[in-house]
Amino acid sequence: MTIEASGQDGSSGTRSRRLRLGMVGGGRGAFIGAVHRIAARLDDRWTLVAGALSSSPEKARASGADLLLDPERVYDGAAAMAAGEAARDDRIDAVAIVTPNFAHHEPAKAFLEAGFHVICDKPLTTSLDQARELADLARTKGVVFAVTHNYTGYPLVREARALVRSGAIGAVRVVQVEYAQDWLATRIEEEGQKQAAWRTDPAKSGPAGSVGDIGSHAFNLAEFVAGVKVERLCADLTAFAPGRRLDDNAHMLLRFEGGARGALWCSQVAVGEENALTLRIYGETGSLSWAQENPNVLVHTPIGEPPRLIRRNGAGAGAVSQRVSRTPSGHPEGYLEGFANLYSDIADQIEARLAGTSAPPEALDVPTVDDGVRGVAFIEAAVRSAKADARWEAIQAG
Amino acid sequence: MTIEASGQDGSSGTRSRRLRLGMVGGGRGAFIGAVHRIAARLDDRWTLVAGALSSSPEKARASGADLLLDPERVYDGAAAMAAGEAARDDRIDAVAIVTPNFAHHEPAKAFLEAGFHVICDKPLTTSLDQARELADLARTKGVVFAVTHNYTGYPLVREARALVRSGAIGAVRVVQVEYAQDWLATRIEEEGQKQAAWRTDPAKSGPAGSVGDIGSHAFNLAEFVAGVKVERLCADLTAFAPGRRLDDNAHMLLRFEGGARGALWCSQVAVGEENALTLRIYGETGSLSWAQENPNVLVHTPIGEPPRLIRRNGAGAGAVSQRVSRTPSGHPEGYLEGFANLYSDIADQIEARLAGTSAPPEALDVPTVDDGVRGVAFIEAAVRSAKADARWEAIQAG
Amino acid sequence: MTIEASGQDGSSGTRSRRLRLGMVGGGRGAFIGAVHRIAARLDDRWTLVAGALSSSPEKARASGADLLLDPERVYDGAAAMAAGEAARDDRIDAVAIVTPNFAHHEPAKAFLEAGFHVICDKPLTTSLDQARELADLARTKGVVFAVTHNYTGYPLVREARALVRSGAIGAVRVVQVEYAQDWLATRIEEEGQKQAAWRTDPAKSGPAGSVGDIGSHAFNLAEFVAGVKVERLCADLTAFAPGRRLDDNAHMLLRFEGGARGALWCSQVAVGEENALTLRIYGETGSLSWAQENPNVLVHTPIGEPPRLIRRNGAGAGAVSQRVSRTPSGHPEGYLEGFANLYSDIADQIEARLAGTSAPPEALDVPTVDDGVRGVAFIEAAVRSAKADARWEAIQAG
């Protein structure tokens, strides 16, 4: 361990101002909006200045006041906000869209059309057509479009990806990815739990439940680290809670380009599991194992050698993970810090554009709208496969 | 923890002699034969008195001398041994068959026909027809026929089974079972490694590689603990090592009677994994998690409560696991002790027959020839499914 | 796990402004200053507006610019800053002092005399006389004076303290506390490592090395959770690195009021240890175990029952730890979040004073200047004991 000045902290940069962030969704009672705000604030690269925080104008205003926003920049809806901000000299540098799944597409489109950089929660949309439309528009407009598959922001996830790329485990053979929770083990959507209600409602969540909510994270993480893409999958989707309309559990077999095989399990009824996203990758000459709930350790086993515990910012951890660490090894960083790494990398990207320079290559490791499209394609393939009794289905992202 | 006299030790029993064991296979250079011998010896219930230890007469004799056997009872083959022993007054009480897979059927049949109790390694046979033949014969002869799915002997595996039966986790929803090793990550069968050679040779191993060698253990363990049977599976089998003729990795989706779903992964190319057999079972009201490499802990999480660490013979461990423990909690027992529990339970069964009484019900938890048949049916279903591009296939044990 | 709106996030409060923070120390190249800033920012309760960031005026100005401070409020020293801020209408609400140990007393005194609330890093001072002087002055002035023994901010440390208070483990018998690091295993102070240089220099660190730097945290944590005070200790201090002038390792026996016994070990030469602060408390009817490097789990074992894994914000975690959590269980929070809890609690205290109300009792769990005095008394007792060949010495804080 070395005790020294931190990497990500704003104090080490040369900057003349914080970037200005707007937010769609995330008003009182929301969950992920608050996470985005903390993530944006953590490294002091962003300041929240505007919002369309709720579809209820009253709640939007109250939420804006909570957040000490200038009432002038508390908008009634995304369209009004896109227009209003576009008209200002001190307009936002980017918008964060943190609404439920079904309400990503419309605001994203509005802000893209107005030329803003976009940060959107996942899954990108509830249909592949909408997702592709956003990707095309983002490409046309030439803006930054990040999708917050936040688990890619963990330092040791970045480290794992770099190790695979460097050949440390050889050609990938097997990928085991799981994302298990238990908060939907019973039908709490019937008991007024707002987060459960929209996630189990096809109208708001889209065609999938657990597959969209957490399976898409697992899929993204697997591809992000393994560096090979899933070509086909074979899925068995279940709704265990009686009467639930969307899957709350899914098992899949995966076939990757290049011949790797794998399995994905996601569940929201796995009693005792909290947020158990785990990834294990086995290659010809080594393996890697990482678990989100204990994210400061990465196990790397070269063939024929003892497993090595690579600890965040510790001995054997490379530059890529040191760059996105704030504290010395042994001082645990967690979910919020990992999420914040996305915001700081996005800041790097946008500041580079403002300065007419290039962002550091490491800052480009943030999932993009294209990854968002793949996520939606994954969801659709899983749903198709399950309907066809677990037939192999291709991921049709392209 | 309580320090007191142990359960399984022979000293607590009332007996006039040790049971006499014979062994087919297990000569010099063998692996599992020595394990069976230690297991039989551990609780002082058995004494090895006869053997057909190798197909090479010379090696058979040398191995017999190593084991201090009476040369008169060192036989050249199973048939000779069955005949020879049947003719003696002090004949063996049971025979242990510890040869490679393809060489189980013939000796098992010979000893069954001679009326001996049989202890046979897994998988029972290399074809379902042969397996069923043995089951029928065992039934006809009315003998004890145990199949050493030894992982069922671990005290906390028994505890887990009892907890499921007692309703501690409610109706089973999800079963995740894995068995990962790495010793076949490269083609060591080409380098004179005897254990690898027969396991990767279809003539000796049967139609499956990893699926038969370790997948069958995983399958058995899952059913043993979950208390529900797999009805159908969907399998993707791979041989990753270039040129290998049998699978060294398999992924399966499982559907259980009663609606539970699951996944099974077995691999012998998972670099860094030694003998990573793990089982997780999620029910409506709780879950259980156990790992063979750390077998003295069972995690039980009742819904809405913190996970509880049930430690072998420790607080919260029930009578079923205390019965098969020798040492106080905190004094780790392992693979050999778990294996020995099968031998001691088999001894209970045989002694009860000799005495004309009934064995304690707990002593009947040893896998039987019917479980052996299911294991072979599982292997055949997996191979069929994989050939049909992972189509759902039924387990045809019945 | 429940996914819902977070507790500490600013959005849930009713407030009209953020509190204004000033900082002494923490300029370019510093470590703990950046941590304080992130901690203050995390929950959006504070905004940094002024600083005397370095003893070098040039560096102070550059550091102020890094942090986007108004140049008018970037001061050349603590005295100037205390005077300057006292003269402003929008003066700071509190000052954070984050200089090396020897440079705490003077600025703390200056800001106290000017009537400011003070947040001071640990150990409070390098002599007990100075510490008592600050405590007296803080009392006279009636201000909030917090000492950042930040490990008390971890949700499950608060939970552990509450469990002990509630009688969950009965009367405390044994306390085992350790704080092990390895970054000073070699004499990196000779190689220009600035953090090591001042920590191993008696002129800047005071009479103790590891005992002051980390032993004081361990001592504070033990008393904080155990709820009983150390009366006497018996210490063996060592400087293992050749030529080092201050201890880099210490072993102590502890005797607590009420009869509990314990041991404290702190080391900065424990190769392989990063920031291994661990605490185990054994009472008559239960025990608790917590480790800083894996802070989202607290093990609670009631006598005669299996250990229970209490997870932050998870099943079985009480209100006291939920209050200081931002994310659902399973979404790890770490060092920065724990540190931030102190800042948010201090904000609660100061806002209550501004509003003429009382802070919630839970917000008073922040270590105070009196805890700071105890910390210095602990250091002095350890040094005295070690000089007298590990004679028992009393903690003379009173």
Added chain:
Amino acid sequence: MTIEASGQDGSSGTRSRRLRLGMVGGGRGAFIGAVHRIAARLDDRWTLVAGALSSSPEKARASGADLLLDPERVYDGAAAMAAGEAARDDRIDAVAIVTPNFAHHEPAKAFLEAGFHVICDKPLTTSLDQARELADLARTKGVVFAVTHNYTGYPLVREARALVRSGAIGAVRVVQVEYAQDWLATRIEEEGQKQAAWRTDPAKSGPAGSVGDIGSHAFNLAEFVAGVKVERLCADLTAFAPGRRLDDNAHMLLRFEGGARGALWCSQVAVGEENALTLRIYGETGSLSWAQENPNVLVHTPIGEPPRLIRRNGAGAGAVSQRVSRTPSGHPEGYLEGFANLYSDIADQIEARLAGTSAPPEALDVPTVDDGVRGVAFIEAAVRSAKADARWEAIQAG
């Protein structure tokens, strides 16, 4: 992992008979006697043929029958047994003494005088004078005298010792050893628990309680692995259970030859701990960490590198630990196997004498009567120190 023939199994040796073992103590209701018997049996090197199993003649006979001993060789006492066995051609090769502490000296002396090899449980005696007497007598007689500090038999404890000797961690600086249990947390000695009764009775246990029962194991293990001897200690002994006459908890500071420092904690009232013997050794260039409850992993951290998990018989494990392993890595071995390693090494020593050759050097790693003397000296030093208010006391073994 490699699957191959095992090391310790009798089948690999060349031998004409099993060694004959006698036992003093270990009758019905005893604990450690059964452990010794399993340990002796495990590798098929010994056969139990004689015993003075209880001080009650009736119980001795019943116990002999339980164990299927020839009634002629079931003796009424140690003296009778020493005489009886000495008179036989097929006399025992060694005697195992497994009585409570106070009843070690007399039988050991009787068997030594009759020229038998002796295996004695720990602590060797209840006074240093008696211990030295046995050591002198053993030396005079030239016999093997082993003391069953069984934790030295764990493969990875041997590995750790070899690593320290090889210089893998450099000069030892810090040794942290603990042995915590909870079974005496309440006064179960008052409730008829036989094991508790003699251990808490000064007449049977000697001058110390936990220090003799488990502290002596911890002390032995620390010296065994660290390879340096404790010169002085400073001890605080406590009896927490009201009315208990011997310590049930002890804390000690340790000073080793060569300058290493350490701490020892033993407790039998540490609620939640079962048999938590742990050892951590920190040297100039590396560290080692091992825990008895999870004995198949040894953590080795070279300075500046990630921790390495050395697994029993796995990658990176050396010849010394492979030699005393029976099963491939990943197949956990535990307490009984570790204990059995002592018996097999003692068999090697005795067989070498019978054959007029030398035992392999690795077989000499079994604690001897001299280690037994050091154990008693440790106990006496701890008791002296505690009586003198934790004054430094020397270990007076020499």
